[in-house]
Amino acid sequence: MLTINVAVLLAVIVFFRLRRRTQARSRNEERTTAAIILALGVLIAPTPAGQGVVNILGQLASGVTRAGR
Structure with a gap:
């Protein structure tokens, strides 16, 4: 039996959609x-990898905030 992880499928779709030239896209395509990217983020967020990304971005944001003081 073949199973497909929806997050991986969406990541592949995003990869191929973003490879196209920006000028060739319509507003509807954008x-x-x-x-699709929002749905991918929602699927990845509760995973350990998603939590790692959140932690890294949080540390980056706090570093930028401290540097701005």
Whole structure:
């Protein structure tokens, strides 16, 4: 039996959609790509990898905040 991880499938779709030239995209395509990326983020967020990304971004944001003081 073949199982497909939805997050991996969305990541592959995002990869191929973002490879296209920006000038060739319509607004509808850009909105669709943004919705797919949002869905990918929602799927990845509760995973350990997603939590790691959140921690890294949090540390980066706090470092930027401290540097701005």
